[in-house]
Amino acid sequence: MAVQDILTYSFKDIFSLSIVQFEKACVFNKPEQVEAYNIYWVKKGKGMYNIDFKSYKFQDNVLFFLSPGQVFSIDSELIQEAYKISFVRDFYCIQTHDKEVACNGVLFNNVYDTPFVKPCDSDTQKLQFILEGLIEEFKSSEAAQYDMLQTYLKQFIIHAVRVRAEHDPIKEDTDTKLFKDFSVLVEQNYKKLHTVTAYANRLGLSPKSLTKHFNKIGTQTPSDFIKNRIILEAKRQLIYSNDSVKQIAFDLGFNDAAYFTRFFKKGTLKSPLQFKKDH
Numbered sequence: 001m002a003v004q005d006i007l008t009y010s011f012k013d014i015f016s017l018s019i020v021q022f023e024k025a026c027v028f029n030k031p032e033q034v035e036a037y038n039i040y041w042v043k044k045g046k047g048m049y050n051i052d053f054k055s056y057k058f059q060d061n062v063l064f065f066l067s068p069g070q071v072f073s074i075d076s077e078l079i080q081e082a083y084k085i086s087f088v089r090d091f092y093c094i095q096t097h098d099k100e101v102a103c104n105g106v107l108f109n110n111v112y113d114t115p116f117v118k119p120c121d122s123d124t125q126k127l128q129f130i131l132e133g134l135i136e137e138f139k140s141s142e143a144a145q146y147d148m149l150q151t152y153l154k155q156f157i158i159h160a161v162r163v164r165a166e167h168d169p170i171k172e173d174t175d176t177k178l179f180k181d182f183s184v185l186v187e188q189n190y191k192k193l194h195t196v197t198a199y200a201n202r203l204g205l206s207p208k209s210l211t212k213h214f215n216k217i218g219t220q221t222p223s224d225f226i227k228n229r230i231i232l233e234a235k236r237q238l239i240y241s242n243d244s245v246k247q248i249a250f251d252l253g254f255n256d257a258a259y260f261t262r263f264f265k266k267g268t269l270k271s272p273l274q275f276k277k278d279h
Helices: 121-138 144-168 174-189 196-202 207-216 223-240 245-249 257-268 272-278
Strands: 006-011 015-020 030-032 038-049 054-059 062-066 070-089
Touching: 006 121, 006 144, 006 223, 015 062, 015 121, 015 144, 030 223, 038 121, 038 144, 054 062, 062 144, 070 144, 070 223, 121 144, 174 196, 174 207, 174 223, 196 207, 196 223, 207 223, 223 257, 223 272, 245 272, 257 272
Parallel strands: none
Antiparallel strands: 006 015, 015 070, 030 070, 038 054, 038 062, 038 070
């Protein structure tokens, strides 16, 4: 999102709302790593955003959800009306929420799903109503402002989850649940566990059985799933750290930097150093 002409409300550097109402193209050539939880709501506008090295083209009324650590850049944007809600973990994630609306729910910290949703007209009205209440609370200096701001944020997230559920229903069948359990395990252990067998054992399955479950839901193989998560983190570290390839390889569970280089090149068609240079 362009930085010019933006009105920002903030609360103690832990929660903020930015409003932009203009029409101007803005291109960021350099990717930026997200430091907080961000919700971008482009009500009127179009463009193309890159999130974790994948491109997403959009036009009008779309909600994007970004988590700390993700890589974000802009190919192009022409924005007339947009909002950005930003908060740190200590403001919202320390609370106990239903699993769908938590920071590890269906909107955030999920590098495996499309990071945006498009609300319908009625949902847009509900989200706008919450946003207007949030703005009024930012302007207020009355008691318990922290709690009120947190309540408005939770309401906004709940409605966003409902929008997502409406367009992409959360299935509860055995195969889908297994995929979710597997993805959580990978997210927690990809730096030290690299084999399908290791994850299958933790799930009480054979590697062959786990692969069959993946085939049923038409997704990538468990092996590719693990490899892609490792490569994604490698890309992030190559761009946003000053660590050597050897240090990054060690952090990702590789004892041999040369093997890591071959692993990375096979997945990206570039060596780690070439990827770093290109970005």
